[in-house]
Amino acid sequence: MLQHGQLWEKPLQLPECQAAAPAGSNIMSTTFLYQTLDVCVYVSYVAYMGTPSLKQRLVSAANTDRLCTAMTGYCTHAFPSSRLQLQSTSSDADAPLVPVLDYSCVQSSFEQQLDHFNSSERRSWQQVYWVCDDAFPKTAQEQEESGVIYVFLGNESPLGTPRQPIVFENARRHRALVVLVEHRYYGASIPVPLSEDNTLAAADLQWLTMQQVIEDTAAVLRHVRADRSIPAAVPAVVLGGSYGGQLAAYHRLVKPAAFAAAVAASAPVTFVVGTQMWADTGDRYFSITADSADANSGAHSSDSGARSSDSSSSSCKGVLRAAVDQIGQLIKSPAGRREVAAAFYVCQPAQLTASLAAGQQFQWEVVEDFQWYAMSNNQPSNIGLMREYCGVLLAAGSAGADPMTALAEMTRYIKDDGSDDWCYDFTYSSAEDSPQQAADTAQKQVMVDVEAAYYYQCCTQGAVHGGILHSRGTAATFMPAKNASLTDFLQGCWQQFMADLPQLQPPWFMRDVARLSLEVGGLVFTGGSLDPWQGGAWASLEDVQATAASGGGRLITRKGHDDDDEAISSDAGTQQRSEHVAQYAGSAAAAGAASGQARLAFVVYEGASHCTDTHTYTWNQPGQPPAWKQQRAQAMDYAVQFAQQHRLRVRRSTAG
Known part of the structure; x- marks a missing residue:
C-alpha cells in the first residue's frame, strides 16, 4: 500500500520501466491501478492476467528480449481504464533477465479429508493447489535420473498465483515439478461452510492444526505422484517462508520419508508460545528491529548489513531509545502524561492522562510500527521507508528538538x-474486563471471522506474532x-473463542524442533540478517545445538515465567519423539545423526529483511544485491543435494 503522496511527484523507478501518474491525477483513485502496474512489471504475476493472447504476447516478448517494448502495450490492453502510463527508462538490451517466463502452471483442487486422525469422520473439502510442469522431464526415465519435486507451502493467507523467487529462479536448473499447496482455512481452501457474512463457528476451527496441514500436503503430493506416474525415486523438497517456513521444517521432521529435504525460509522456529524458548529469546526480535533502523537509515554505513551498537543521538536507534525513555519518565505523573499528550497532538488527552497503564500503552504504540518497517524494508512499497522516517527523526534532533x-x-x-484538524487518534484499551463465565457461554455458538484463523493457531498450538513476544526494554x-x-x-x-477454545498445546515437533533437526537433518534454514523474525531462527549449527542443549522447548508450567500459572497442557511429546526417531532408525538421516553427521545448512542474506526467498516483490527489485539471488540458488542446491539421498535409497531398495 502506498504510504505517501510524495511518491507521485516523480515517477517511481522500477527494474525495466517506470510508472508515471498523469498530471492532476487523484492519488486515492489511482492507488489500486498504480499497484497493479507496479506488479505488471513482474512477469511472474502478469503472465496469469489478461487474455491468453496477451499472456502469450508477453511471454514471447520476454523470451526474445523485448520485454520493455512489449510491456507498455500489454498493460494498456490488460488495464484499458488506467490513466497511468508505463514509460521505458532503458532499452530492451539493458533489461535484467526475467526469472519467470512461463512454467505452464495450472490450478486444480483436491478432495481432502476433513480429519486425518478420525476414521469415523467422513467429510471432505476441496483444497486448492497448483502444478507447474514446464521444467520437469517428460519421460519417467529422465524423471528418475534427474527430476525433483518442489512442494511450496501456503501461509496464513491465500496462496495466490505462483511467483515465489526461490522456486522459479531455480526450477529449471533442478528440472523441478513445482507443486504449490494452499493452507487449510485460508484463501479458497476453507474446509467447512462459511455463513452468509463470511464467518464460521469457532468450534469449526478444531481441524485447524499443523498436524492436519502436514497430512494435507502429504496427501496432495501422493495424488500428484500417482496422477502423473512419477517414479518413487524422484525426491520432494518442501519449501515455505515465515510461518510457512516453520511448516516446511515440521514437514521434513514429521515425514522424512515423504519430504526428502526442506527449505525453511525466515522461519522463527524458536518462537513457540508457552515454551521457555519463547520466554527467553523474544527480545532478539526487538534487537534486530533496532539494528534494522540504524542499518537502513544510512546514518552510519553504506553497508546495509552492518549492525550498529551506537546509542548516541546520531543514530536512529539511539534517538528512538532516548525518546522512549523520556516518555517512560514523563508518564509516571499526571502532569507528565499531559505533556506527552500535547507533544503528540493526542485527540482525546484523557485517554492518555488517566493512568500509568494508559501511558505505558501509548509508549509502546508510538514505536511499534517500526517492527513492520524493519520486517518489510526490502518489499515495495516499503523500500526506503526506514531511511525516510529515520531521516525525519534525525533532522528534528539536529535542529535542536529533544x-x-x-x-x-x-x-x-x-x-x-x-x-x-488532524490529531493523533489514541484509545486506551483496558485489559481489566474479565471474561464471561464458561457456564454462560457453554451453549452459545461463537461466530468468528475467517481472519481469526491464525490467531486461533496462536492460541491453540503456539504459533506466534509480534504482539506476543517479551521485550526486556534493553x-x-x-x-x-x-x-x-x-x-x-x-x-x-x-474472550474471542470462549468455550470452543481447546487448551494451548504446542505439538511435540514444535517443542523439540532443535533435537529433531539434528537427528533427522536435511534442512536448509535461510533468513535476512535485518529481519526481526531472524531472532527466532537459526543461522548456524551452533545455534541449533545451543537450543537443543538448553531444553528451551520445554513447556512453561507453574510459575515458569514471572507470574504465569500453569496454563498449557502436555501431550506425549517425548514418547512420540522417541517413537518417531525409532521409526526411521534405519534411514540414512538417522544413521547420519548417530555418527554426528546430521545434514543442516544455513544461508543468511546480509542486509535483507523478511522472506527474501519467497516474497512476491523480490523479482529483480531495485537495489537488490546480486548476492541474494546467488544465495537463493545456493540454498536450493543444498536442499537438492540433501534430497539426492532419497533417490539413492529408493534405487538401492529396488535393485536389491
Missing part, C-alpha cells in the same frame, strides 16, 4: 493526513519493556 519531540515530529510526518532495542504474560494472552484467546 528526543521525544523529534519522535513526535516523525510520528506526525507518518500519520498526518493533511487535514486541518539498550540494544528501542522498545519499552513489556511482559507478554501467558496468562493474559490466554485470557484474550478465551
Whole structure:
C-alpha cells in the first residue's frame, strides 16, 4: 500500500520501466491501478492476467528480449481504464533477465479429508493447489535420473498465483515439478461452510492444526505422484517462508520419508508460545528491529548489513531509545502524561492522562510500527521507508528538538493526513474486563471471522506474532519493556473463542524442533540478517545445538515465567519423539545423526529483511544485491543435494 503522496511527484523507478501518474491525477483513485502496474512489471504475476493472447504476447516478448517494448502495450490492453502510463527508462538490451517466463502452471483442487486422525469422520473439502510442469522431464526415465519435486507451502493467507523467487529462479536448473499447496482455512481452501457474512463457528476451527496441514500436503503430493506416474525415486523438497517456513521444517521432521529435504525460509522456529524458548529469546526480535533502523537509515554505513551498537543521538536507534525513555519518565505523573499528550497532538488527552497503564500503552504504540518497517524494508512499497522516517527523526534532533519531540515530529510526518484538524487518534484499551463465565457461554455458538484463523493457531498450538513476544526494554532495542504474560494472552484467546477454545498445546515437533533437526537433518534454514523474525531462527549449527542443549522447548508450567500459572497442557511429546526417531532408525538421516553427521545448512542474506526467498516483490527489485539471488540458488542446491539421498535409497531398495 502506498504510504505517501510524495511518491507521485516523480515517477517511481522500477527494474525495466517506470510508472508515471498523469498530471492532476487523484492519488486515492489511482492507488489500486498504480499497484497493479507496479506488479505488471513482474512477469511472474502478469503472465496469469489478461487474455491468453496477451499472456502469450508477453511471454514471447520476454523470451526474445523485448520485454520493455512489449510491456507498455500489454498493460494498456490488460488495464484499458488506467490513466497511468508505463514509460521505458532503458532499452530492451539493458533489461535484467526475467526469472519467470512461463512454467505452464495450472490450478486444480483436491478432495481432502476433513480429519486425518478420525476414521469415523467422513467429510471432505476441496483444497486448492497448483502444478507447474514446464521444467520437469517428460519421460519417467529422465524423471528418475534427474527430476525433483518442489512442494511450496501456503501461509496464513491465500496462496495466490505462483511467483515465489526461490522456486522459479531455480526450477529449471533442478528440472523441478513445482507443486504449490494452499493452507487449510485460508484463501479458497476453507474446509467447512462459511455463513452468509463470511464467518464460521469457532468450534469449526478444531481441524485447524499443523498436524492436519502436514497430512494435507502429504496427501496432495501422493495424488500428484500417482496422477502423473512419477517414479518413487524422484525426491520432494518442501519449501515455505515465515510461518510457512516453520511448516516446511515440521514437514521434513514429521515425514522424512515423504519430504526428502526442506527449505525453511525466515522461519522463527524458536518462537513457540508457552515454551521457555519463547520466554527467553523474544527480545532478539526487538534487537534486530533496532539494528534494522540504524542499518537502513544510512546514518552510519553504506553497508546495509552492518549492525550498529551506537546509542548516541546520531543514530536512529539511539534517538528512538532516548525518546522512549523520556516518555517512560514523563508518564509516571499526571502532569507528565499531559505533556506527552500535547507533544503528540493526542485527540482525546484523557485517554492518555488517566493512568500509568494508559501511558505505558501509548509508549509502546508510538514505536511499534517500526517492527513492520524493519520486517518489510526490502518489499515495495516499503523500500526506503526506514531511511525516510529515520531521516525525519534525525533532522528534528539536529535542529535542536529533544528526543521525544523529534519522535513526535516523525510520528506526525507518518500519520498526518493533511487535514486541518488532524490529531493523533489514541484509545486506551483496558485489559481489566474479565471474561464471561464458561457456564454462560457453554451453549452459545461463537461466530468468528475467517481472519481469526491464525490467531486461533496462536492460541491453540503456539504459533506466534509480534504482539506476543517479551521485550526486556534493553539498550540494544528501542522498545519499552513489556511482559507478554501467558496468562493474559490466554485470557484474550478465551474472550474471542470462549468455550470452543481447546487448551494451548504446542505439538511435540514444535517443542523439540532443535533435537529433531539434528537427528533427522536435511534442512536448509535461510533468513535476512535485518529481519526481526531472524531472532527466532537459526543461522548456524551452533545455534541449533545451543537450543537443543538448553531444553528451551520445554513447556512453561507453574510459575515458569514471572507470574504465569500453569496454563498449557502436555501431550506425549517425548514418547512420540522417541517413537518417531525409532521409526526411521534405519534411514540414512538417522544413521547420519548417530555418527554426528546430521545434514543442516544455513544461508543468511546480509542486509535483507523478511522472506527474501519467497516474497512476491523480490523479482529483480531495485537495489537488490546480486548476492541474494546467488544465495537463493545456493540454498536450493543444498536442499537438492540433501534430497539426492532419497533417490539413492529408493534405487538401492529396488535393485536389491
